[in-house]
Amino acid sequence: MKMGEEGTKSEMNNELQLETEHPSPNEHDEDPNKLTWKIDDKPPIALSLILGFQHYLTMFGSTLALPFALSAHLCVEADNFLAISQLLGTIFFVSGIATFLQCTVGVRLPIIQGGTFSFLAPTIALLSQDPSCEPVSGEVVWHRKICQVQGAILIASLLQVLVGFTGLMGWMLKYVGPLCIAPTITLVGLALFEEATSFAQYNWGVSLMTFALIALFSQYLVRISIPVPGSSSKVPIFKLFPVILAVLTSWFICAVLTWTGLLSEEKGSAGYAARVDTKIDVILQSPWIRIPYPFQWGLPTFSMAGAIGMMAGVLASMLESIGDYYACARLSGAGKPELHAVNRGILVEGLCCMVAAVFGTGNGTTSYSENVGAIGITKVGSRRVIQWAALMMVVLGCLGKFGAVFTTIPTPIIGGVFFCMFGMITGVGLSNLQMVDLKSSRNLFVLGVSIFVGIALPKWMQKPENVIDLGNDQASQIVTVLLSTSMFIGGVTGFILDNTIPGSRQERGLVAWNDSCDITSDSSDTDSQSRRDKTYDVPYVENLARKLTFIQLLPVCPNYSKRNKGKSKKKSSEKDEHCV
Numbered sequence: 001m002k003m004g005e006e007g008t009k010s011e012m013n014n015e016l017q018l019e020t021e022h023p024s025p026n027e028h029d030e031d032p033n034k035l036t037w038k039i040d041d042k043p044p045i046a047l048s049l050i051l052g053f054q055h056y057l058t059m060f061g062s063t064l065a066l067p068f069a070l071s072a073h074l075c076v077e078a079d080n081f082l083a084i085s086q087l088l089g090t091i092f093f094v095s096g097i098a099t100f101l102q103c104t105v106g107v108r109l110p111i112i113q114g115g116t117f118s119f120l121a122p123t124i125a126l127l128s129q130d131p132s133c134e135p136v137s138g139e140v141v142w143h144r145k146i147c148q149v150q151g152a153i154l155i156a157s158l159l160q161v162l163v164g165f166t167g168l169m170g171w172m173l174k175y176v177g178p179l180c181i182a183p184t185i186t187l188v189g190l191a192l193f194e195e196a197t198s199f200a201q202y203n204w205g206v207s208l209m210t211f212a213l214i215a216l217f218s219q220y221l222v223r224i225s226i227p228v229p230g231s232s233s234k235v236p237i238f239k240l241f242p243v244i245l246a247v248l249t250s251w252f253i254c255a256v257l258t259w260t261g262l263l264s265e266e267k268g269s270a271g272y273a274a275r276v277d278t279k280i281d282v283i284l285q286s287p288w289i290r291i292p293y294p295f296q297w298g299l300p301t302f303s304m305a306g307a308i309g310m311m312a313g314v315l316a317s318m319l320e321s322i323g324d325y326y327a328c329a330r331l332s333g334a335g336k337p338e339l340h341a342v343n344r345g346i347l348v349e350g351l352c353c354m355v356a357a358v359f360g361t362g363n364g365t366t367s368y369s370e371n372v373g374a375i376g377i378t379k380v381g382s383r384r385v386i387q388w389a390a391l392m393m394v395v396l397g398c399l400g401k402f403g404a405v406f407t408t409i410p411t412p413i414i415g416g417v418f419f420c421m422f423g424m425i426t427g428v429g430l431s432n433l434q435m436v437d438l439k440s441s442r443n444l445f446v447l448g449v450s451i452f453v454g455i456a457l458p459k460w461m462q463k464p465e466n467v468i469d470l471g472n473d474q475a476s477q478i479v480t481v482l483l484s485t486s487m488f489i490g491g492v493t494g495f496i497l498d499n500t501i502p503g504s505r506q507e508r509g510l511v512a513w514n515d516s517c518d519i520t521s522d523s524s525d526t527d528s529q530s531r532r533d534k535t536y537d538v539p540y541v542e543n544l545a546r547k548l549t550f551i552q553l554l555p556v557c558p559n560y561s562k563r564n565k566g567k568s569k570k571k572s573s574e575k576d577e578h579c580v
Contacts, residue, residue, distance in 0.1 A: 035332070035333050035379050035380070036379045037381060037385075039381050039383050040382075040534065041382050042382065042384045043384065043385060048384055048385050049388055052385050052386070052389035052391075053389070055371050056392050056396070057241060058112075058371050059112050059370065062115070062421070064088065064247075064406055065414065065417055065421055066115040066363055067087040067091065068084065068414045069117075069120055069418070070087075070127075071083075073123070073124055073127040074145050074146060075133035075145060082282050082404070082407075085400065085406075085407045086290065088403040088406065089292065091361045092403070093292045093359070093394055094292070095112075095113055095115065095365060096389075096390045096392070097355060097394065098114075099111075099113040099387075099390035102348050103383050103386050103387055103390065104387070106345045106348030106349070107325050107348070107536075108344075108383070108535065108536050108537075108538070109329055110328065110382060110385065111368070111372060112371035113365045113366065113367060114365060115364070115366075116313070116317050116364055117192075117421075118188055118313040118316040119153070120188070120363075121188060121192065121313065121485055121487050122310045122312055122488070123152075123313075123362070123363070125481050126305070126310070127148070128462075129477065129480065129481065130148070143297040143298050144298070144301075146360055147297055147300050147360075148303065149357075149362050150301075150360050150362075151300035151301045151302035152303065152306030152309070153310055153353060153354075153356065155310075156313070156314045157314065158350070160314050160347075160349060161351060161354070163318060163350070164343050164344065164556065165556060167339070167343045169343065175495070176319065176495065177510050179436060179446045179450070179494050179497075180491060180494040181319060181429070182447060182450075183493070183494045184315075184429065184487050184490055184491035185316060185429030186429030186430055187451065187455070187489075187490040187491075188316065188425050188426075189425035189428075190422075190426055190455060191458065191487065192425075195422075196415055197415075199411050199414050199415030200416065200418070201415070202273035202415070203270040203271070203274045203411075204412070206250060206273075206410060206412040206413060207415040207416040207419070209250055209416065210247065210415075210417060211416040211419045211420060214420045217238040217241075217242035217245050218243075224238055243420070246417070247409065247417060251410070251413060254274050257274065258275045258276050258277055273411055275410065276408060278408075282408060283405060287401070289398055291398045292398070295358065300357065303477065305479075308481065309488065312488035316491070317366045318346055321366060321367045324368075324369050325337045325342055325345055325367070328372045332383075335535065339555070340536070340556055341536040349365060352364075353365055435509035435512035436508065437508075440507050442507065445497070445501070446494060449497065450493040450494035453493050454487065454493065458483065458484050458485065458489065461480060461483050461484040468480045468483070537558045
């Protein structure tokens with residue numbers, strides 16, 4: 001998801017401000033707010049590796065949560081969590097590929113790609129249609145279930161590819177405002193409260209301890225920096241790694257309690273759930289080297305119901321990514337994202353979701369906001385650093401025992417992490433309301449009804465009997481999956497009400513929505529425009545695009561924005577563009 005779980009897009013847009021001029025080394029000491037390395041700079045390889053590993057650690061907490069959140073629905077407990085380690089390695093492997101492609105030929109910003117929580121709700125709704133964990137003819141149950149998810153993501157990702165390639169995003173955003181985005185993203189978090197509870201209930205003491213540690217590190221100690229030995233610099237370690245620090249601290253405490261014999265060895269007890277030695281065999285069973293490969297769990301199975309439900313997650317992911325692109329561009333000194341770069345970023349993100357489906361991650365890929373925030377903190381916006389981070393993800397994703405170690409984290413610790421992560425996602429959704437007139441009864445009606453209906457309908461759909469029967473099994477399944485997906489119901493309800501109930505653009509928040517973000521590439525500064533062109537140009541493709549006129553007509557071509565410069569200015573002056 002995108003915020004990650006340690007910050008919000010609104011926080012980055014409002015708090016992480018910095019200058020975009022490239023400083024020389026001695027200038028850096030004079031103005032600490034200036035970037036040490038800008039987007040096109042190339043830091044020394046050794047330093048790039050260290051900075052890249054920091055980005056890897058920053059996104060680790062969010063990525064770690066994904067396979068755990070799906071574990072019960074995939075029926076992987078029978079495999080003693082060996083499957084989770086395999087899924088985790090596959091997610092990192094694909095995230096590395098996606099990050100490199102996005103940095104190099106996509107939006108070309110230093111932005112990390114990883115798994116998304118936007119896909120969890122529709123995935124759970126899909127898997128709920130076949131809740132049985134009983135194997136058929138000796139099959140591995142979770143292989144069959146993840147193949148269902150693969151097929152749904154593979155088809156749904158075509159929507160993102162289409163939107164990026166055709167430039168439909170600009171047109172779509174004319175009709176999508178804060179009152180549509182807010183319930184959509186908010187319900188991503190609210191719909192997952194049962195998942196958090198199911199993990200925390202094994203040992204509420206450990207879960208609440210983990211929750212308290214994350215709150216302590218990320219909120220109360222966020223301004224404290226730790227001096228680096230042998231250097232005058234300080235690292236805001238609590239701000240950068242609150243989730244990792246909290247997990248490691250809780251993990252260590254559980255280990256001490258395990259070694260001292262204070263935790264029960266009786267299976268099913270709260271003490272047993274907090275022990276760190278119950279999954280050691282996962283590490284022993286995992287190979288040292290395990291390279292993920294396409295269709296490793298089997299060929300995907302397709303269902304129209306699953307694909308349509310997954311499209312709700314794809315749409316939410318696209319809308320959030322635009323905010324990440326804009327924030328990342330500003331923090332890395334790249335200038336405003338050009339329209340062709342945004343289109344290309346959405347296109348590559350869709351293609352990478354298809355890659356994730358082919359490899360069987362059980363999820364898609366999206367931009368990570370916590371890593372965007374890390375750029376503002378470290379003052380390092382180099383694209384090269386993120387490319388090294390991508391290489392690390394690929395390599396570490398192939399180390400089987402590395403991923404297996406983290407699957408031994410006690411279940412209640414993950415529950416505590418979920419409380420913070422899913423709660424933060426809910427907050428990200430609600431933060432979109434800052435541009436809306438909340439004194440308006442019209443807006444309160446749209447917001448309240450959208451969220452309420454988004455919770456009520458999926459809850460009703462959880463009845464054991466078949467609630468929907470249209471006389472056609474395929475049609476009934478499609479409607480069932482859609483009505484079981486909270487974010488889809490809430491988003492559609494908000495979209496319809498916001499676009500049909502009379503209200504001024506100022507009242508609906510569309511004026512502030514438009515003014516807060518402009519993804520056009522126009523500038524009166526020739527030097528700035530020249531830098532911007534170089535930043536967003538695709539290597540080895542620009543010359544070809546200049547020669548072939550028809551390629552310049554594609555919304556993903558670097559010359560597309562130049563050919564439509566006048567048109568973009570007209571649209572901007574009429575305030576037709578919107579953003580997330």
